[in-house]
Amino acid sequence: MEQTEKINVEHFTELLAKFIALLVIRLPDDVMAKLAELSQRETSPLGRVLYEAIKDDLSLAAQLKRPLCQDTGILQFTVRVGSNFPWRNKVSEVLRQAVLRATREVPLRPNAVEIFTHVNSGNNTGTRIPWIDWAVIPDRDDIYIYGYVAGGGCSLPGTAKVFMPLEGLEGVVRYIFDQITSYGINACPPLLVGVGLAGSMDVAAKLSKTALLRPIGTSNPDAATADLEQRLTDGLNALGIGPGGLGGEASVLGVHVEQAARHPATLAAAISTGCWALRRALIRLDADLNYEVLSHKGAVL
C-alpha cells in the first residue's frame, strides 16, 4: 500500500511538473485565438512589427521548448478540489515539489525573493510561495488546478481602492482608465484587465485575479456586469494603446469583471492585469490521476 502510494505521488508530481512546463511554453487556446484576431486587425506599422515578433516568439518557444517569456513569474495555483479526491492531502506538497522540479528541468527563472532579506531562494519556493488558493467542492472525487504565472511587468499595474458609494461607477471607471493609461502602457499590452468589485479591498483584489482565469470571449453571467465589461473593452480599445504601448487598434484582450455584494457604505474596486503573454492553464485530474488539460486542447503531458 505504502509503495503504491509513493508511486502515485511521484506520478502526480511528474504530471504537474509537466503541466508547469506547458504553462510557461505555450499560451492557452483562448489567448492564441484572440492574439491572432487582433494581429489580423492591426493597421499601425509599429503595431504590425510587434505582432510579428510575438508570432515568431510563440512558434520559437514551442519549437525549442523554452519559456516564451523570460519572466516565468511567481507561480500561483487556484485549486478546486473535490472533497473525496483521494490525493487531497498531498496536493500542497506535490505542487511545491512540481515547482522545484520544473524550475530545474524547464528551466524557469528563479523569482521568489524574501521580503526583508532580499534573498532569492533560487528555486521559486519561499514563504507561502508557490501561492495556492483553495476551494473545496463537496461530493466530488476529482480536482481542477489552474496554474498562473504572475510576471513582474504585468503585476506592477495591480491596485485596489475603496470608494464611497456616491462616487459610484464613475469613480471606478476613471480609476481603471487612469491605471491603464499610466502603468498599463509598460505592462506588455494588449492586456487582459481583471476588475473585482466588492465591499472590501481584499475581496475585490481576489476577484480581480479570479476574473483573469475566465476564458477570453466569455461574459459575466449577470447582464449589467457583462454590459460594463463590453463598455470598458470598447472604451479602452478606443484609447489605441496598441501592442507594446506603441499605438494601434486595440489596447486589451478583454475586460473581465467579477463582483460580490458590497457593504451599504463601501464600494471597493481592484484591478489585476495580465500581459499579452497571459500564461494560465487548467488541468482536471480524476481520482485515478487520469488528466485532461482543458485550457490547451489536445495537450499531452
Place this chain on the structure above:
Amino acid sequence: MSKIILSTDIEDADIVNLRIGDIVYLSGTLVTARDAVHERLLREGRDLPFSLAGKAILHAGPIMRNLPDGTFETVSIGPTTSMRMEALEAEFIAETGVKLVIGKGGMGAKTAAACRKYRALHCVFPGGCAVLAATHVEKVESVDWLDLGMPEALWRLQVREFGPLIVSIDCAGQNLFEDKKIAYNARKAEIIKTVLTASTNKSI
C-alpha cells in the same frame, strides 16, 4: 528601406540621425543591467568589471542554463520594464558612456535629457518575446556579480542582429512614449464620458 544594423563600439555619428519610431538591430556586445546593477554602480560606488563606453545595455533578467563545460546558454531573455531604472539611468549614461539602452516601455524626462546631452538612445525590444531575443544571442561571454541572483547579474553577451529595436528616445531628446501618453490622455476624458453615458446603471 534597408535594415539598419548598429555595431559596437557605437559612435555618435552612427546614431545622431536616428529618430523615434525608427527600427534598428544590434550586433556586438550587449550587457544586461537592471535594478541591482544600477544601484551597485551608482549608490554603492562599485566599479564595473569592464567598460561600457560605446556598448549597449539591456534591461533584462534572463533565464540562463549552466552547461556541463562551465559555459552558459541563453534560454530566454526578454526586456524588463525600463521605467524602473528612470531614477538612475541618466547618471548611468553619464558615468559609463553607454550608447544604447534597451528595454521595454518608455523612460522619463531625465533619461531623455541624458540621451540628448551624451548622445545615446533608448530603444524597446518587443516585450515578452524572450525566445526570439535568445536566438539572436551568439554567446555568453562572461557573468559578473552573480551574487545578485540570476535575473540581476551582469551578463555580457555577444549578439548578432539583435532586434527589432524601436527607437523610443533619440539623440534629440524626443520621447516616443511620452508623446503617445499625451495622445492617450487627451482621448481619455471623452471616452470615459461615452462609457458612462452608455451605462444603464450609473450608480452601482
